[in-house]
Amino acid sequence: MRREKWLGQNGKYAAGTLPLMLIAALLMVALPAKGQFPSYHIDFDVYWTGARYFLDGGYLYGEIPTLHQGAHLPFTYPPVAVLVFIPFALLPYQASSVLFTLLSLVALYVVARYTLNALRTYGFAVTEKPWHEIVLWGVIIASLFTAPIGDTFGFGQINLLLMALIVLDCLTPQRRWWTGALVGLTIAIKLTPMVFLLYFFWRRDWKSMGMTVGSLVAYNLIAFLVMPSTAKLYWTEIITNGERIGNYDYAGNQSINGLLARFGLEDTTLSVAWLIVALIAGLAVAVIVWQLVKTRQHFAALMVNGLAANLCSPVSWEHHWTWAIPLVALFAVWACKQTPARWVWGVLSGLGIIIFYANPYAHLPSDQHRELAWSPWQHIVGESYVLWTLLVLIALLALRPFSRASEMRDAVVKVTALKKPVPERD
Secondary structure, eight states: OOOHHHHHHHHHHHHHHHHHHHHHHHHHHHOOOTTTTSOOHHHHHHHHHHHHHHTTTTTTOOOOOOOSSSOOOOSSSHHHHHHHHHHHHSHHHHHHHHHHHHHHHHHHHHHHHHHHHHHTTTTTTOSSSSSHHHHHHHHHHHHHSSHHHHHHHHTTTTTHHHHHHHHHHOOSSSSOOHHHHHHHHHHHHHHHGGGGGHHHTTTTTTTHHHHHHHHHHHHHHHHHHHHHHHHHHHHGGGGOOOTOOOTTTTTTTOSSSHHHTTOOOHHHHHHHHEEEEHHHHHHHHHHHHHHHTTTTTTHHHHHHHHHHHHHHOOOOGGGGGGGHHHHHHHHHHHHHHHOOTTTHHHHHHHHHHHHHHHGGGGGOOSSGGGGGOHHHHHHHHHHHHHHHHHHHHHHHHOOOOOHHHHHHHHHHHHHHHOOOOOOOOO
């Protein structure tokens, strides 16, 4: 009897979710195609071409071969990233591109599932199957149309894969001996995830913090063994060469550094101003993450920690801002469930929805340094990612919702435990 019920429930579950899974997969592969199937992803082409060029004995940090659609772009990632992309380079470009897209979809699924599980602790819960999975896939499909996530797939960026690795490493309840090794891998691939050492620090998880640092060293030692001259070149010259990334004042650079550059600062003045403002923002993030960890709101702490990388990195393109999307959902739940200053979280959530769906800077004059001629109103619109994040930090520091949200979460957990059904007997 119990087996029949199990089969019936899971049959409905599969029937309800499979179509949504297929729609999501097709959107991922075909949405940015513009008539081409499978679609072309220029950043993945850089990864694939760089790894293939390395296998052919080429000079990775020079001029790599022309991409499939004729562009010339440099390979800017650390040597460990090359090793990660070698398996893709062993496949034909089209096959590896589709595989990478599907892996990114799996990563998005992981992040979305952890997000819904976190929201459930604040009272947002859809537990009945297949509705829980339908809501999950509905959230995934809706997120595809935000600029950070949609452009991650459109360009073939690695952001979601790195985000999923960090989420799995930091938020999985069971701490294992290798916890921290996945964060270490993301740092070895892209450097900016180094900010997540702060998360382990405030949790006083010294073992995981040590594993992160130790694994980071190990990954780079492997790179030095496999490609000694290339690794040495990267860590002694390439890492400090900002010209390989592009113009800091380009509108797509939604970071503190980009904002300051668009106001005309350059060279030493820009560097000093960026360091000062980034330090202030970084300290604010550190205080907020500490308060969230102290009240056991680890999901919120990790997402806010991710904003530090977006704000303080010299370059943060719009597709780097995947960490903001779960926070928009979290603030919406806070607005519905919290009494104190609930309207603030509603406004921040609403603004986030508008900003990350509309991608305002893309509608302004840009490129060829045209951003330097923006009017004050154009600056407000064009700096919307950074300004929204600064408002979030101010709200979190000023309103201090930490204890209230923690109490609400604990109350929901207790109620959920009391409502847990007793298993039926045969």
